[in-house]
Amino acid sequence: MNKNIIITGALGLLGKSLTIELAKQGNNIIMLDIKSKDELKKNKNLNFVKNRINYIKCDVSNIKSVKRIDDSLKKKFQKIDVLINAAAVTDAVERNKNPKKSMFENYSVKDWNKSILGNLNSMFICSQVFGKRMIKYKKGSIINISSTYGIVGPDQSIYKNKKNKNLFFKSPSYPTSKGAVISFTKYLASYWGAKGIKVNCVSPGGIRNNQNKEFIKKYSAKTILGRMAETKDIVGIIKFLCSDDSSYITGSNIVVDGGWTAI
Numbered sequence: 001m002n003k004n005i006i007i008t009g010a011l012g013l014l015g016k017s018l019t020i021e022l023a024k025q026g027n028n029i030i031m032l033d034i035k036s037k038d039e040l041k042k043n044k045n046l047n048f049v050k051n052r053i054n055y056i057k058c059d060v061s062n063i064k065s066v067k068r069i070d071d072s073l074k075k076k077f078q079k080i081d082v083l084i085n086a087a088a089v090t091d092a093v094e095r096n097k098n099p100k101k102s103m104f105e106n107y108s109v110k111d112w113n114k115s116i117l118g119n120l121n122s123m124f125i126c127s128q129v130f131g132k133r134m135i136k137y138k139k140g141s142i143i144n145i146s147s148t149y150g151i152v153g154p155d156q157s158i159y160k161n162k163k164n165k166n167l168f169f170k171s172p173s174y175p176t177s178k179g180a181v182i183s184f185t186k187y188l189a190s191y192w193g194a195k196g197i198k199v200n201c202v203s204p205g206g207i208r209n210n211q212n213k214e215f216i217k218k219y220s221a222k223t224i225l226g227r228m229a230e231t232k233d234i235v236g237i238i239k240f241l242c243s244d245d246s247s248y249i250t251g252s253n254i255v256v257d258g259g260w261t262a263i
Contacts, residue, residue, distance in 0.1 A: 001243060004077045006030045008060045008126055009087030011039050013209055014145070016046065017231040018084060018238060023049035025239070030073065030080075031055045032126075033087070060087050060122040066129045080133045082141045082242050085126055089118035091171045092209070102169040115173035120180055127188060131197060138196035143241050144185050146203040148257045150178030158218040178203075182253050189251035198250040200241050204234045205257030224259025233258075 005022055009015045010031030023029050031053055033039075046053065054076070059065050073080070091102060100106055127142055134140025154170035161167050182201050189199035206219050208228040220227045237256050240246055255261055 001025050001027050003027045003081035003242065004030065004079060005082040005084065005242060006032060006080055006126070006130060007084045007086055008032045008122060009085075010055070011035045012086060012088070013207060014204075014231055014234055015086045016043060017235050018086065019053060020045050020049055021232075021235050021239060022242065023052035027052065027242075028077065029053045030077070032058045032060055032069070034059050060126055061118055063125045063129070066125050070129050070133070079137050080130050080140065082143065083126060083130045083134075084238065084242075085123045085142070085144045087118070087122045087126075088145065089115045089174075089177075091115070091174055099166060099168050102171050104169070104172050107171055107173070111171065112173045115171065116177050119174075119177035120184070123181060123184060127199075131188075131192065134197050135192070135195050140197045141242060141246075142188065142197065142199045143238055144181050144199070144201045146181040146185075146201050146253065147174070147178040148203055148205050148255065148260050149175040150180075150182050150203055151253075151255065151261050155222065158215060158222065160218075161214060185253065186251050193250060198241075198246070200246075200249060200251070201253040202234065202237055202241070203253055203255045203257065205229050205260045207231060207234065222260055223257065224262060227258060229256065229258060 005027050007015050007018055007029060010019055011033040019029050019031055029052060034057065037055055037057060056069055058069055123144055131140065131142065149170065154175055156166060156169055159166050159168040185199055185201035192199060205223065206228050208216065208230060216228060234256055237254055
């Protein structure tokens with residue numbers, strides 16, 4: 001494709017897979033993430049495409065940092081073709097340490113703000129800053145990552161153990177922020193449509209990532225296809241949205257969930 005593509009949250013599970021697959025297609029990838037560059041060196045697959053990737057450590061929820069990066073990128077990349085807003089603050093079941101803290105009754109304002117600001121501010125700021133670059137060329141694509149939990153409420157029963165006790169509660173802030181991502185996508189698609197910028201959203205189902213066997217079994221049973229997603233399932237649709245084959249798609253929320261939300 002030979003496009004210049006920015007990926008936020010690029011060292012996350014989905015971000016790394018996107019970087020590799022899009023770089024293999026001949027695109028230049030600008031990876032933005034708050035993590036250390038050492039994390040980049042650990043991944044042998046990323047080294048395979050290192051001539052196509054540019055890693056910049058950045059807090060994408062900080063507008064000053066993003067503007068500084070935009071200024072530095074102008075020297076190397078004349079235009080930005082695609083922005084993938086994949087940065088997110090998640091409360092993943094595999095990282096849960098204190099289930100009572102995640103209960104709505106006990107959920108702190110601090111944790112609420114961290115998730116809301118992390119999931120929405122970064123998307124707003126990066127779309128605003130890099131979108132201005134796209135306007136100059138009257139062409140561009142912005143792809144926002146939401147979640148099935150932005151569409152339906154969390155099923156807290158899948159987080160119970162064999163003794164019917166919740167080992168985890170999906171927090172209120174994650175679904176709230178992901179629902180807002182879908183609304184933001186529709187707003188921006190409408191606002192920038194005449195400028196030649198497409199804005200779409202992808203809502204993945206749960207991606208398999210070292211969760212416990214009981215959770216995987218319960219989650220899979222709720223899908224039509226009977227399994228959790230693999231990163232490649234999500235990457236495929238995003239590659240399509242990056243390509244010119246999706247030139248007549250904008251304002252859409254594409255659900256990739258194995259049928260979770262269909263029944």
